Amino acid sequence: MADGTSSLQGLGTGADVASSAAALRALGVDIDGSVVSSPGVEGWTPPSGPLDAGNSGTTMRLLAGALGARLFRTTITGDESLLARPMGRLVAPLQALGVSIDTAPGGKPPIAVGAADRLKGADVVIEVASAQVRSAFQLAAIQAEGSSAITSPPGYRDHTEKWLQSLGLGRDEGGGRFTIEPGPVPTLDIAIPGDASSAAFLWASAAMTAGAEITTQQITLNSGRTGFLEVLDAMGASVHVAVTGDVLGDPIGDVTVGGAMLTAIEVSGDLTARCLDELPLVAVIASVAQGVTTVHDAAELRIKESDRVTSTVEMITGLGGMATAYEDGFSVIGVERLSGGTVAAHGDHRLAMAAAVAAAGGDAVEIDGADVAAVSWPNFFETLEAVWSSR
Numbered sequence: 001m002a003d004g005t006s007s008l009q010g011l012g013t014g015a016d017v018a019s020s021a022a023a024l025r026a027l028g029v030d031i032d033g034s035v036v037s038s039p040g041v042e043g044w045t046p047p048s049g050p051l052d053a054g055n056s057g058t059t060m061r062l063l064a065g066a067l068g069a070r071l072f073r074t075t076i077t078g079d080e081s082l083l084a085r086p087m088g089r090l091v092a093p094l095q096a097l098g099v100s101i102d103t104a105p106g107g108k109p110p111i112a113v114g115a116a117d118r119l120k121g122a123d124v125v126i127e128v129a130s131a132q133v134r135s136a137f138q139l140a141a142i143q144a145e146g147s148s149a150i151t152s153p154p155g156y157r158d159h160t161e162k163w164l165q166s167l168g169l170g171r172d173e174g175g176g177r178f179t180i181e182p183g184p185v186p187t188l189d190i191a192i193p194g195d196a197s198s199a200a201f202l203w204a205s206a207a208m209t210a211g212a213e214i215t216t217q218q219i220t221l222n223s224g225r226t227g228f229l230e231v232l233d234a235m236g237a238s239v240h241v242a243v244t245g246d247v248l249g250d251p252i253g254d255v256t257v258g259g260a261m262l263t264a265i266e267v268s269g270d271l272t273a274r275c276l277d278e279l280p281l282v283a284v285i286a287s288v289a290q291g292v293t294t295v296h297d298a299a300e301l302r303i304k305e306s307d308r309v310t311s312t313v314e315m316i317t318g319l320g321g322m323a324t325a326y327e328d329g330f331s332v333i334g335v336e337r338l339s340g341g342t343v344a345a346h347g348d349h350r351l352a353m354a355a356a357v358a359a360a361g362g363d364a365v366e367i368d369g370a371d372v373a374a375v376s377w378p379n380f381f382e383t384l385e386a387v388w389s390s391r
Helices: 015-026 057-067 088-097 131-141 159-166 196-207 227-235 269-274 276-286 299-303 308-318 349-361 370-375 380-389
Strands: 003-009 030-032 035-039 074-077 100-104 108-114 123-125 148-151 170-174 177-180 189-191 213-220 238-247 250-258 292-295 322-326 329-333 341-344 365-368
Touching: 015 030, 015 057, 015 370, 057 074, 057 088, 057 108, 057 131, 088 100, 088 108, 088 123, 088 131, 131 148, 131 159, 131 177, 159 170, 159 250, 196 213, 196 227, 196 250, 196 276, 196 349, 196 380, 213 238, 227 238, 227 250, 227 269, 227 276, 269 276, 276 292, 276 299, 276 308, 276 329, 276 349, 299 308, 308 322, 308 329, 308 341, 308 349, 341 349, 349 365, 349 370, 349 380, 370 380
Parallel strands: 003 189, 123 148, 341 365
Antiparallel strands: 003 035, 030 035, 074 108, 100 108, 148 177, 170 177, 213 250, 238 250, 292 329, 322 329
16 A cells, blocks of 8 residues: 555465455556565556455455545455355445445455545444454545544454554554544565464464473564463463564564463453454364363354354364354363364364364374465465474
């Protein structure tokens, strides 16, 4: 969205990032490795056809916001999995700004967005703590005429808001309310922090193995991303976090996790929201912890890349564990050791990677559809193998 050339070191190599890059290229942005050169969002040109977000809900939602102010109409589509995911939550907040947005029946993709005139600032309230909906609104609102504000319950991840505030394009009002001040996005020269949701798979593999220890460096420590570390700590794993700096106001640092005898806990409320993507991993480590671990307030799991409540419970029981599904979560009874077996990935990258980590707490695991891990981490299995072979 910035007019000029930016340098973004450490960009992820997953398919989701590639989908974002491909869509931006179709709008006239040049992306060459870590160098992004753009005419600015005002200079984006209409694509020759629909933009393909692939498997990435993040790509679709953020593009919908960024493109919502453009005086041309763009359709954003995706793969079979993404076309089944809900996008209706975007409609009311973006319409409040003046965005023309349409979805397929039931609020599903494809999405078509654009504007007939310059957007006008708006003050909206949403009922769900969705970082992606908030971010989509904010990326449209910085292109509007006049200030805007968005309010939601707590529990969302506020990377976008910390960055906008650091760039002078917004301010945190507290209580889940963020005000957006329109203005141009400046070019950036930054190193992208390590992804906590990816590092979590390595943390989990260490936490459930006595004597194991792993350190990950320069990881984002945004409070919306550290819920899984709190879960590990509460279950008895050794967790050490050292803040080493920040990127545009968002803290980063080094995290060391060591294995220990784990005990069951209850995960609910704000903690559930702050480790939502890591809940399949919570089920895996709970399967070798003492006692019964319960997860509630996680109905959002049912509308991810798979129904992660059902698929997570199927994974644990298919590996000889004991788990029960609820409408808004699940429970897992700890067993001494998982027996191994076959797990279906259901087209869900996080489920495929969680199943691989489950092998650390049991016998061999065969993953049907394991290649879907490339959505976020193309060489995940090689990395996990290298970590374990170095012990």
